[in-house]
Amino acid sequence: MSQLEEVAWFRAFARRLLLPDNYLTFDVETSGLSPENNYICGVGMGFVEGRKLVRVYEAFLDWTRCPDIDQDHLRAQLFQVQQAMARQGKPCHHTYEFLREHGQPPMRVLEECLAAIEKHEDGNGLFAGHNSCSFDVEFFQSHFHNWLRIPYRFPEDGMYDTGIAEKASQLADSTMLPRAGETLRAFFRRVASVRARGVKWALDVHCEAKYGISQKIGMSAEYAHRPAYDAAAVHHVVEAHRQRMLPPTKQTPLSELTQ
Secondary structure (H helix, E strand, O other), rough: HHHHEEEEHHHOOOOOOOOOOOOEEEEEEEEEOOOOOOEEEEEEEEEEEEOOOEEEEEEOOOHHHOOOOHHHHHHEEEEEEHHHHHHOOOOOOHHHHHHHHHOOHHHHHHHHHHHHHHHHHHHHOEEEOOOOOHHHHHHHHHHHHHHHOOOOOOOOOOOHHHHHHHHHHHHHHHHHHOOOOOHHHHHHHHHOOOOOOOOOOHHHHHHHHHOOOOHHHOOHHHHHHOOHHHHHHHHHHHHEEEHHHHOOOOOOOHHHHOO
């Protein structure tokens, strides 16, 4: 895949979505992969105004003091996540002990998140996350419904998935663009389900190396998988994608796109 082909995909996608200057990024860290059986353990949100990251919110959820939760099962879930990430050489910040020491009451954190999300949606704002349409969004919706008893759903055309956009741009196939009448969320979920051997789009490896995220954030990449770090990282990926969507007269030279 050449840079010219990648840029061509982003310019074609821009006919469907022009990235706004203001948007909200988010990232969740969890105790597993199931929105119904696992828990959101950390949340990061990045508030972007005028294409600049003006504020980052981070909170960890202390499920260790919830009497309705089987603590042995929670410990086992978190230990499995820690082990799985360690096998990949990735740091895991949301251990059982960390949540107990630094976490906040889960209902309060969920209420704060829902309030921020609803306020942003009321302003017709765009949401952005990495692999979020099939993961973060599902966890938020499940937790808002199951724990707050509020059946919130993200807007079908209000979500930009930076991870799946990276994937689609590398495939450079006409089917990897939104179809007529297809919502953005449906498009990203469709592309997420496509098998793509050899295509990489991970935030902490692929995007870090491609866009120099840690340097732009001003923090060590060791903080990857902290929700605040990842929410900030999504912002920098969005802005890199924006440069690729610009018409040729306004576009950053290809040699500078990864700097």
